[in-house]
Structures are given as C-alpha cells and as structure tokens.
Amino acid sequence: MPNVWNWQLGREMDYPYEGAYPRQQFAFVFNINRCIACQSCTMACKSTWTFSKGQEQMWWANVETKPFGGYPQHWDMKILKMLDEADPEGQAWDKEGVGHPKSPYGRFAGKTIFEAAKRTLKPDSARVLGYLPSDEEWNSPNLYEDNPVGEKGRKGEFHPTGERLPTHNTWFFYLARICNHCSYPACLAACPRQAIYKRPEDGIVLINQQECRGYRKCVEACPYKKSMYRGNTRVSEKCVACYPRVEGRDPESGGRPLETRCMAACIGHVRMQGLVKLNSDGTWAEDRYHPLYYLVHVAKVALPLYPQLGTGPNGFYIPPRWAPRPYLRQMFGPGVDEAIERYSNPDRELLAVLQLFRRSNQIIDRYAIEPGAKVWEAESNGIVRELYNDVVIAFGHDGKELFRTTVEEPLHVRDPKHANSI
Amino acid sequence: MPWNEAEPDDPMTLEGVFVPADAGAIRRMAVVFAEEYARMGFGRGELLSVFHNPFYSGAHRALLDLGEAEVVQIVEEAVSTVGVRVRNIEADQAPHPCCPPDVASRCHGCG
Numbered sequence: 001m002p003n004v005w006n007w008q009l010g011r012e013m014d015y016p017y018e019g020a021y022p023r024q025q026f027a028f029v030f031n032i033n034r035c036i037a038c039q040s041c042t043m044a045c046k047s048t049w050t051f052s053k054g055q056e057q058m059w060w061a062n063v064e065t066k067p068f069g070g071y072p073q074h075w076d077m078k079i080l081k082m083l084d085e086a087d088p089e090g091q092a093w094d095k096e097g098v099g100h101p102k103s104p105y106g107r108f109a110g111k112t113i114f115e116a117a118k119r120t121l122k123p124d125s126a127r128v129l130g131y132l133p134s135d136e137e138w139n140s141p142n143l144y145e146d147n148p149v150g151e152k153g154r155k156g157e158f159h160p161t162g163e164r165l166p167t168h169n170t171w172f173f174y175l176a177r178i179c180n181h182c183s184y185p186a187c188l189a190a191c192p193r194q195a196i197y198k199r200p201e202d203g204i205v206l207i208n209q210q211e212c213r214g215y216r217k218c219v220e221a222c223p224y225k226k227s228m229y230r231g232n233t234r235v236s237e238k239c240v241a242c243y244p245r246v247e248g249r250d251p252e253s254g255g256r257p258l259e260t261r262c263m264a265a266c267i268g269h270v271r272m273q274g275l276v277k278l279n280s281d282g283t284w285a286e287d288r289y290h291p292l293y294y295l296v297h298v299a300k301v302a303l304p305l306y307p308q309l310g311t312g313p314n315g316f317y318i319p320p321r322w323a324p325r326p327y328l329r330q331m332f333g334p335g336v337d338e339a340i341e342r343y344s345n346p347d348r349e350l351l352a353v354l355q356l357f358r359r360s361n362q363i364i365d366r367y368a369i370e371p372g373a374k375v376w377e378a379e380s381n382g383i384v385r386e387l388y389n390d391v392v393i394a395f396g397h398d399g400k401e402l403f404r405t406t407v408e409e410p411l412h413v414r415d416p417k418h419a420n421s422i
Numbered sequence: 423m424p425w426n427e428a429e430p431d432d433p434m435t436l437e438g439v440f441v442p443a444d445a446g447a448i449r450r451m452a453v454v455f456a457e458e459y460a461r462m463g464f465g466r467g468e469l470l471s472v473f474h475n476p477f478y479s480g481a482h483r484a485l486l487d488l489g490e491a492e493v494v495q496i497v498e499e500a501v502s503t504v505g506v507r508v509r510n511i512e513a514d515q516a517p518h519p520c521c522p523p524d525v526a527s528r529c530h531g532c533g
Contacts, residue, residue, distance in 0.1 A: 067441045170480065322447075322451040324447040378504075
C-alpha cells in the first residue's frame with residue numbers, strides 16, 4: 001500500500017491509492033453547541049434528494065443523539081470496537097509535532113481502518129476494516145431518541161408522575177452528520193469497480209451510478225456509514241454535497257456558489273460550508289481570513305469527527321462544552337480541551353467569525369473585521385470577558401461583499417398582540 | 423403498526439446506557455444551563471427555580487450533586503456576566519436583508 005500524509009493524524013498512513021488532492025476541498029464546520037436537533041437539515045436533504053421509492057430508509061443528512069443514538073444504530077461504537085480488537089489498547093495519541101500545521105493534534109499512534117485491515121481481514125484483497133449494518137440498524141434513524149417511552153406496555157402515554165421519577169445519570173448532545181467527503185475516502189478505497197471518485201475541482205466524493213453494481217463494499221467500508229444501498233435500483237448512493245449549488249448552477253444562485261441544502265436550512269446557525277484551498281500534499285493552504293481555515297487552523301475550535309479512523313474527514317465540529325471530556329476526546333481527538341476553552345472564552349475575532357454562520361446562503365470565501373466600540377465587560381472565574389461590537393464583512397468567491405453584520409445582535413421586540421404567533 | 427412487547431434477547435430494545443462522566447462534568451453542565459437561561463433573560467429567582475424543579479431533571483440532578491451553595495454561586499455568576507444587559511432594542515419587525523439587492527428578490531429570507 002502507498003503511504004500518504006494524513007495531517008489529522010500527524011503522520012504518514014497506508015492507503016490503497018497514491019494521494020491525489022483537489023484544487024479546493026468541500027469542507028464544513030458544525031457548531032454542536034447550537035444544535036437543537038430540529039431536523040430541518042435532515043428534511044431539507046430528504047425532500048431534495050432521497051424522496052423516491054427505494055430511498056425510504058435513506059437519510060444522507062441526519063441528526064442523532066449522542067451517546068445513545070446513531071444512524072445506523074451503534075455505527076461508531078461498532079467500528080471503534082473493531083479497531084480496538086485489531087489493535088488492543090493501542091489507539092492513542094502522542095504529542096509529537098503538536099501545533100504544527102502538518103500535525104496540529106499531535107501524532108496518532110494507533111491503527112486506522114486501512115492499517116488494521118491488513119492485520120485482520122482475509123482475503124488480502126480486502127482493503128478496509130468495516131462491517132455491513134443490518135436492516136434493523138438502518139430502519140429507525142432516531143429510534144427511542146428524545147422520546148419518553150412511558151410505562152411499559154402503555155403505548156402513547158407519558159408516565160403520569162414522570163417528573164417525580166428518580167433523576168438519571170444523563171448527559172447528551174446532538175450530532176448532525178452528512179458525508180464528510182473525506183480526503184482518503186474509505187468508500188472509494190473499497191470499491192472493486194472504481195465507481196467512486198473524488199472531483200478534482202472541489203473534492204466532492206461521488207458514486208458513478210453507471211459503473212456501480214451494488215456490491216456494497218462502500219457501505220461496508222465507510223466508517224461513518226454514509227454510503228447507502230438502494231434495493232430497487234441495486235446500486236449504492238450517497239450525499240452529493242448538493243454539487244449543483246456548490247457549482248453555482250442552482251437557479252436561485254444567480255451564478256454564485258451556494259451552500260448545500262442542509263446548511264441553508266439550518267435555523268440554529270449551526271452550519272457553515274465552504275471550499276478551502278489545498279497544498280500539493282493535501283494539507284490546507286494558509287488562507288488566514290477564510291472562515292473555515294480560521295476556525296480549524298487558527299482558532300482551532302473546530303475538530304474532525306473521529307480522526308483516528310484515518311479517512312481525513314472534511315467535516316469539523318465545535319465540540320459541546322458541557323459533555324464529558326473523555327467521550328469528546330474519543331470522538332474529536334486530543335484537541336478537545338483547547339477547543340472548548342477557546343470557545344468558552346472567545347476572543348474578538350472568534351466572536352465575529354461565529355456571527356458569519358447562516359447570515360447568507362452563499363459560500364463565504366473571505367472575511368474582514370472593522371473594529372467597533374466596547375459594549376460590555378465582566379469578570380468570570382478570574383477571566384475578564386469583553387464584548388466589542390465589531391462589524392464582520394463576508395466576501396464571496398468573486399471578491400464582492402456578500403453581507404456585513406455586527407457582533408452585538410439587535411433584540412427585536414415582538415408586538416404583545418402577536419407574541420406567540422408566527 | 424402492530425405493538426409487540428420486546429423480547430429479552432431483542433438487540434434493538436432500548437437499554438439504559440450509563441456512560442461515565444469525569445469529575446467536573448456536572449458542574450460544567452450546570453454552568454451551561456445557567457448561562458443559556460441567563461442569556462434568554464432569566465433572573466436569579468427564575469434560574470434557581472429551574473434547578474429546584476425536578477421536572478428539569480438535568481438541572482435538578484446538578485443541584486442534588488453540587489449542593490445549594492454552589493448552584494447559587496453558578497447562578498450569580500451567570501446572571502452577572504452573561505445575563506440580560508442594556509443592548510440595542512429594535513421594535514422594527516421588518517426582516518433583515520440577508521442577500522445583495524440583486525439576489526434579494528429571489529431569496530425567501532429577504533421576502
């Protein structure tokens with residue numbers, strides 16, 4: 001197997017193909033702290049791409065409740081367990097090179113799904129450690145999640161004194177997911193027909209529907225389980241990153257690149273998507289005032305999802321600041337503590353960039369900040385918090401201004417007559 | 423849809439899963455509860471009542487674990503740091519334009 005540099009692991013890694021990197025890479029940041037699992041993203045995707053016969057159980061975008069939930073059920077626990085069995089107690093990180101752009105999180109000392117496959121899989125042609133979820137695991141994207149089940153045997157009724165039941169050792173958060181359009185896609189690596197490709201212009205990973213024969217090797221290999229089999233056409237399908245929108249060919253766009261449907265539909269200002277420039281080795285080219293580059297490589301508040309799997313996911317998450325840290329470290333790697341610290345005590349620039357989320361459906365290529373007046377100061381835990389009403393300006397790919405907004409949001413007072421109406 | 427009682431060996435049955443949290447997790451969670459509600463305009467009394475009400479099981483659990491004094495401290499800090507303050511209030515209900523003028527006519531957000 002050739003070696004490729006995986007900057008998220010801070011080291012070279014085995015991959016079945018030579019590294020080949022697009023000019024720009026489709027990437028996104030989700031701020032988990034803001035997600036309320038309204039499923040607007042889920043339904044925007046569903047109503048755009050997967051509303052046809054045979055796609056009933058197919059959710060390219062979904063939001064699941066962690067730690068219990070998952071679609072398909074237990075997807076992450078299953079692949080982590082398989083990796084742990086292949087490399088017992090070895091799935092750890094060391095601090096070698098930490099902070100360097102080529103190894104910002106240190107060095108992963110364990111085995112990826114590509115490397116573990118060599119040890120465990122037979123025949124030798126098997127390239128990626130994975131599994132095929134059962135039909136039952138696919139059939140309920142939100143099984144039992146957030147639904148109080150009431151008393152046993154009494155369907156559709158809440159427990160009459162539920163609020164007086166013993167309190168539970170409970171914590172949770174919502175994890176929104178789409179295909180990560182990985183730099184080293186496991187689906188692509190596993191396809192025996194080479195029907196899966198990564199576009200050189202934007203790094204979007206697609207399945208060629210003409211070439212696919214429905215062997216489901218991609219379904220088995222994708223650790224995030226975002227490649228899905230469609231029974232009535234007998235081919236696999238996956239998130240297409242709304243490529244007509246990203247290309248600026250959507251009728252709504254007026255020729256400008258638009259963010260995907262799931263991003264645009266997010267009412268919680270959770271999501272931002274863009275295209276980042278890459279170096280020849282697949283690392284991100286320095287682009288200081290690109291909002292995604294800033295969040296991932298400068299502020300370092302956004303982290304990849306399960307980087308240890310080795311696929312180089314291009315979806316990054318601002319971790320929830322209330323969830324237990326060991327769980328978060330497993331999910332987002334060793335950068336979690338620093339990310340939460342910075343997000344909890346944001347500086348001026350981070351506060352301004354966080355205001356860019358969902359002010360427009362157009363893809364932001366660059367931002368600029370005009371300093372504003374100090375509007376607030378307070379001390380908490382010995383840390384002085386300040387708020388400056390800076391103006392943050394977003395620019396599109398053509399260099400034209402998309403919008404400008406302020407850090408201090410105006411408070412709109414609804415007429416009491418219509419206080420609870422829409 | 424038929425309703426069948428789950429069988430004991432059914433792998434799809436909901437089971438309580440206890441995932442251990444580290445020592446500071448409950449306090450961090452309580453701080454986030456307090457700050458989020460303080461941002462929405464809750465005062466000291468209202469915020470404390472959230473922690474005292476067993477219906478809000480997460481906040482109530484924090485009160486049981488941390489004790490009254492610590493929760494009062496958390497609430498005080500949240501209200502005094504991120505609580506509602508004097509800020510720009512606009513009675514104007516017109517939606518803010520989210521797109522340049524030439525695109526606004528096609529944007530649902532801009533109306």
